[in-house]
Amino acid sequence: MLALVAQITGNKAGTAYHKIVNAHIYEDQLELMRDVQLKRKPFPSPKLIINPDIKSLEDIETWVTMDDFKVEGYQCHEPIAYPFSV
Numbered sequence: 001m002l003a004l005v006a007q008i009t010g011n012k013a014g015t016a017y018h019k020i021v022n023a024h025i026y027e028d029q030l031e032l033m034r035d036v037q038l039k040r041k042p043f044p045s046p047k048l049i050i051n052p053d054i055k056s057l058e059d060i061e062t063w064v065t066m067d068d069f070k071v072e073g074y075q076c077h078e079p080i081a082y083p084f085s086v
Contacts, residue, residue, distance in 0.1 A: 003048050008056060028083045036080055046074040 006013035025033050051068035056062065 003076055004050060004060070006056070007050055007052075007054060026083075032082055040077050043075040043077075044073065045073045 002016045003013045014020055048071040049072060051064070054068060
């Protein structure tokens, strides 16, 4: 959304911050979190390509589809099968 609004307004996208509140790690998940997830090296950030013909909010409301967006260079680690805690 940040990149899309920046494109429409003719500005450069800055940085968006998100705060996670009330996240939980349960005792039976601690070992996988500590020994696997926290030791992973992050991959380089992917690049979002937005159709340059999108120039207004009206464009988004009338003709823009998912085909007008492309993500290049996305990589992810194998999933971690955390136990489900109740």
